[in-house]
Amino acid sequence: MSLPSLISHSRIILAAGLGLLLASCSTKSVGNGATITKVNPYHLKDVNARVVAADPSINFEKDSILHGAISQEERIARQGDYFTIFWTVEDRSQPVVVRLEYRQKATGLTIKKVEQDVAEIGRNNVTKFSFIGDDYVSNGPVTAWRASIVRGSQVLTSYNSYLWE
Numbered sequence: 001m002s003l004p005s006l007i008s009h010s011r012i013i014l015a016a017g018l019g020l021l022l023a024s025c026s027t028k029s030v031g032n033g034a035t036i037t038k039v040n041p042y043h044l045k046d047v048n049a050r051v052v053a054a055d056p057s058i059n060f061e062k063d064s065i066l067h068g069a070i071s072q073e074e075r076i077a078r079q080g081d082y083f084t085i086f087w088t089v090e091d092r093s094q095p096v097v098v099r100l101e102y103r104q105k106a107t108g109l110t111i112k113k114v115e116q117d118v119a120e121i122g123r124n125n126v127t128k129f130s131f132i133g134d135d136y137v138s139n140g141p142v143t144a145w146r147a148s149i150v151r152g153s154q155v156l157t158s159y160n161s162y163l164w165e
């Protein structure tokens with residue numbers, strides 16, 4: 001095999017490998033008529049810590065969570081884990097349930113779940129969950145999670161964290 005041919009074959013293999021790598025890193029979970037495009041976990045641990053950054057959007061999420069908390073007690077009460085789930089469904093005529101199953105640091109392998117019923121479904125939907133207050137203080141941060149879109153008894157799609165098994 002000549003050198004130009006070898007280089008050409010190497011480029012094709014490299015391009016195919018890069019395509020497979022990018023496809024495996026996708027944050028999209030497509031299922032039976034539903035898609036979870038992204039799950040954005042945010043952990044607010046220290047309300048007084050400030051990140052010094054040239055871009056003001058870096059601190060936006062923290063500032064948004066703490067908006068309206070005046071006293072230090074109110075700010076501390078908002079410490080915890082926040083999850084934002086971005087999702088869509090093909091059939092928007094029937095309601096769905098957005099479910100988040102999770103494990104916390106102090107509860108070991110015990111699986112807890114929270115659900116939100118969504119009757120009015122748009123083209124692009126956002127559902128938020130927060131784990132703050134006494135539950136966060138006594139059980140610690142969320143260590144693993146799985147987000148699901150459910151209609152009736154059928155799970156349309158789910159997306160989980162790396163540590164979920």
